[in-house]
Amino acid sequence: MDKLKPHDMSRPPAEQLASLDHLMPLPPPYDKQDMEPGLKPVKDTWRETYCTSLDGFVGNDNLKRPGSKSEEEEFINKFLSGLDKLFARETNSGFLTPFNLAFEYCARCGVCSEACHVFQASGGKEVYRPLFRSDTLRRLYKSYKKQGRPAARFTGGSVGINAEALLRLGELAYRCNLCRRCAQTCPLGLDNSVIAREIRALFSMEMGMAPTLLHERGTVLQLKTGSSTGMNKNAFLDNIEFIEEDLYERLGKKYKFPIDKKGADILLIHNAGEFLSWPDNPAAFAILFTEAGLDWTMSSELAGYDAVNYGIWYDDAQARKISLAQRRAARELGVRRIVIGECGHAHRAAAVSSDRLAVGEDNIPRESSFPILQDIVRSGAIKFDPLRNNFPVTLHDPCNIVRSMGVVMPQRQILRALCPQFREMAPHGVNNYCCGGGGGFAVMRNMNFPEWEMKVSARMKFKQILEAFQDKIEDPTIPKYICAPCSNCKGAFRDMLNYYQATARFNVQYGGIVELMVNAMAMFDRPYFEWLEEF
Amino acid sequence: MLLAVFMYTAVTAFVVFSLGKARQYARHPLANRWELYPVPGEPGVSYGGSYYEEAEWWTRPRQISRAGQYGAVLQEMLFMKSLFVNQRKFWWFSYPMHLGIYLLGLFTLLLLAGAVTEMFGMPLTASDGVSSHTWAALVYWATAVAGFAGIFLTTCGSAALLINRVADGTLRKYTTGAEYFNLFFILAAAVSGLVAWSTDPGFNYNRGVVAAMLAFAPVRAGLPLTVHLVLFGALLIYIPRTKMSHYIGKYFAYHKVLWDNEPNLKGSALERIVEKNLVNRPRDGWSSPHTKSTETGKS
Structure with a gap:
């Protein structure tokens, strides 16, 4: 002992x-x-x-x-x-x-x-x-x-x-x-x-001692530039333009992201890290929302295009300021509701943690994008071909969305409908294990901390993944997909799969849920996942 | 008379200190939401779902099952379900002690019922044993069974918990002197109760004490019962001042933190409370410069 x-x-x-x-x-x-x-x-x-x-x-x-x-x-x-x-x-x-x-x-x-x-x-x-x-x-x-x-x-x-x-x-x-x-x-x-x-x-x-990547280059940067990535309005708009062009090249169809559309029903806010690290994710949202005929917009205003709120992990003052900035962006557009993309802590920060921080005009309803995505699948507004996702898929439950917010079934229903080889991890749902990047760890890339994260805090999740894919893990010709509908979790998976070389050795892939949905859309004649074209 | 005054004081102190503790938590400012699923009463409780699972959730009437909420509370209160599910070994030690305490609560009520019955001229005992009257006999035997079972289980449970804390290296590492003392105190009160019971298996003297207290008369008790009453009374005074008052803490932990998922809807009563809170929120408490600024980067 x-x-x-x-x-x-x-x-x-x-x-x-x-x-x-x-x-x-x-x-x-x-x-x-x-x-x-x-x-x-x-x-x-x-x-x-x-x-x-x-x-x-x-x-x-x-x-x-x-x-x-x-x-x-x-x-x-x-x-x-x-x-x-x-x-x-x-x-x-x-x-x-x-x-x-x-x-x-x-x-x-x-x-x-x-x-x-x-x-x-x-x-x-x-x-x-x-x-x-x-x-x-x-x-x-x-x-x-x-x-x-x-x-x-x-x-x-x-x-x-x-x-x-x-x-x-x-x-x-x-x-x-x-x-x-x-x-x-x-x-x-x-x-x-x-x-x-x-x-x-x-x-x-009290002491002014918070990790640089959460504070100075996190919340402080977000309040100054509009995003914890440091991406200002112009850079954001450039990124959107790039994504639109890329989509056209890949799919042969033009999709336009509505920006600052006054009076829209939905203000969709993503973790801005998506635009830089996983642009396919906001692009997939744009495809799905457009094809489903939703009345939506994105904001180019300060904090209106970045749903992150690192403050909830370490600092009440920062959490409050960011939350209010996001609400203000929504209020100025006159939207009816704020919808959070695939980011776990942003879900909780917007819907739960900040719920008792605003009243009146700032008290705009906030919700998860998952039920909306589930409704898209249920409604038949878009035709899906599940066989396009005919590879092993498992679901990671982001703690903030599941355990702290109670959104458990919508994402499962989507995967059950669109992924024939879907399998659960054990345990899952509200009993899940953290990806290892929770509480800010996925962001804290300083010194040797990522090594601790990979060795210790991500270890249980890696074990779960190996167990979920145990029947196919050693066959690199079969892609195995971890559906991680959360930006920070994806960051942890990216680092984990790289650290343990699980993608290179065993073809373990990761991504969000909307990418799987678009990959299954019958109207496109090529896979949305580029790694799928290799097989 | 001194013993009677002490017992009045002990009971009063237990109630007053417990209410004081509850008041302390009840007067806390409205907490940020910190719920944890599953939340009993939610339609998706079986898997941990919430109202957030429906698009435009705020436009739909909230479905809360009060029966589900009460059921969860009762399972936790009566059977300590969480401990049973998550730490079975500990449950085998802790549950007997808690069940014993519940039974002693019931025993106290039965003593009260017996004392009142006797005050109204219906003795529970006759010269040749227990009264032949059904009600009197029922009260007598129920008191005897609840009293003995309560003391026995409390003794066994508290002894097992104490031994476990001493024997288990991990628990020993974290257990403070106060926590050993708490368990020892409960054990001592329970053992003294067992000794008193051995001299009076029908708890007739205990009933006499309650009757005397109801009549504001001097309490007459032999040495074993006196020792037991002094220890029991002292325990009553002590419990609410310690973390053994978790019967209060647990209520707030569940109802005001883990299960409090009441949304702040526009125009709701909760929104008015939030508004009041925001108006009264102090703005100059912490020392780091960034906490002084309300700057959100927007001019």
């Missing part, structure tokens, strides 16, 4: 608390030696600047070591001041109830550990146990509030408050995908992910 305890978090920086040995085994063909890449060593300069003393990886690149004694003192004081703010109704009104409940009532029964893919995939490393993180925060708080008193030790306040403990805690907040699978199993209905999220919020909103 791993002997690590929460009070070990305050050990000296030279001691690394965990390392990635003895990870959860993977099924065939990845059970053989050398199928999995080895780990790269941690650079010494990183050890000096960042906190690598948790597990050797750097998730939060803005969490830098204090340089002097006075900086260390300031660092600790800021943390403690932020800690108080987490418990104050004036500063944490939106999360006060879930946070307090999770903080106060945990029975430490350990059920959450069984449900956590990070803990399980790591081979049961104590540091990744959900309870380890939440209990460290509890013990720090008790140590802080009951300094020196016997009651501190009696109630668990045994963690020494030093900079190293806080740095490690700040890193540890980014070892949880915020997938909430643990909360589903808690016998008291408590949510460990809310504690991880609140630690992130404390570091961001």
